[in-house]
Amino acid sequence: MRIISYLDGGTPSLGVLTSDTTFAAVHELDSKLPRTLDALLAKKKGLAKLADAAKGATGKHKLADAKLAMLLQQPHAFWALALNFKTHIQETGLTTSDVHPQIFLRVPWSFVPPNAPLVAPPPDVARAFDYEGELAVVIGKSGRHIPIERALEHVAGYCACNEGSVREFQRHNRQFGLGKNFEHSGSYGPWLMTADEFGDPATHSLITRLNGVVRQQAPLDDMLFSVAQVINYLSVGYTLQPGDVIAMGTSGALPPAPDDAAGNDLSAQVRKNPIPGTVHMKAGDTVEVEITGLGVLRNPIVADLPNEYRH
């Protein structure tokens, strides 16, 4: 099952895809079902009830006409992993523990819905505004002290995530802080694919395209810590909640083709050790994060207003 959040005349609503281009409105299938994914996941057997209601449904709504909303309105926590792909560890030259995952938090405010514009900081504030294509895990069942072998039972489903980052701020000090939390710097979606349909994360791949050029491509079995290991780790100290999200970390840059001017232009990169194939996002660009077998999360990039127009 693939579930979208969208605005029906301004009202947050849920839809179930009935094909790659059509969906059925959940409130038309069963008016007693919740209208947000947060509430659906918090409801006992919410996903199963939706699956029942959606059985055999024909979608009369066109996906292309829907204004997608935030997949989740207010996650209790949005966890994210740093340095969880060997290729990304290598390219950054940074070290990370191979015993414990490296984890930080993002605020909901730092994300925009699928198709909505990511906001690039004004150049005088920061120029290294970077995509990070990632698999995101959405928790469906609360739990503490979850053993690895039962961890995936707590997953409602998966989506793609662009964990957009402002590198200059990320490097301001030891903790990432604001660099991972610029408002409207990231996105996740375009829908939740339920765990039963998605299957084993390790069998999927991650692809990031900037303006149509593939910039990241990695099998998800290249992760240092698996989805199950991270759920197990977090649940030692924190009761995972329905609607919590875990972004699993990004992979390294693909080596650029010889005729790829942007990918080979190291002077355009704002970093001490430029990485071939890394290209900062800027206004006018379009970025896509695809999880194979799941779908494509797409966002245009717009410029932030200069300071004097803000308050």
Add this chain to the structure above:
Amino acid sequence: MRIISYLDGGTPSLGVLTSDTTFAAVHELDSKLPRTLDALLAKKKGLAKLADAAKGATGKHKLADAKLAMLLQQPHAFWALALNFKTHIQETGLTTSDVHPQIFLRVPWSFVPPNAPLVAPPPDVARAFDYEGELAVVIGKSGRHIPIERALEHVAGYCACNEGSVREFQRHNRQFGLGKNFEHSGSYGPWLMTADEFGDPATHSLITRLNGVVRQQAPLDDMLFSVAQVINYLSVGYTLQPGDVIAMGTSGALPPAPDDAAGNDLSAQVRKNPIPGTVHMKAGDTVEVEITGLGVLRNPIVADLPNEYRH
């Protein structure tokens, strides 16, 4: 004005202190005013309307009888500073930027209300469960790109914070992650003292007591980055929201008196370089964080259930 959140027969309610021991219920003063601090701060001139309603009120409720609730139900963001006191930087031996504050996030779930028990992890999970007495700033007015000289206009008020930390997990990797987010490991309160009454943060002091023994004591003008500087910094990338909280960092340990067994017992500390005067929190303890002129935040410590009793 000092504002408490409390439970009135299970319903979240607000109160205004009318003395150090009594308060008036806000819904009895004006039934149209919101019943949560989040909603009051989000309301235009909410604090001013409450001040009007509370003028000359006599408190018929006893503070000692009130079951205090979370001061804020759901902050959009709970920011916290690392290494913002020179004494704490020195004792840890860590370095930090003197140009940009070091900032991380906590999830609301990691906090309990004033007087409610902090939960010490089971000893087989972690033993270095540490208090961090801090000043917490509560934002009252949203804003982006806030200049330093206008930053304090965005502050609704202040409270004390115990930014309780699980050191073993904090040191698992580069980002603090779970080590700063064990559930029920911290607290803030006991009330919001409005900015007009609190005055200049730099004129106050921070005192932390464990079982009545003073363990931290520092003037707030010893902070590396001031409240105004941190608001200015965050607002470069993030629109501060009413109800956001910023915990301003903790100070170093006080040197223990010669006859202070716990403070001198370096072998009890779970760290590479033990710090005289630092004592981990454990079940049965009581911890207090006082901000002079504001009040005392007090929490008992209880033991977490062993793993086999949890799920």
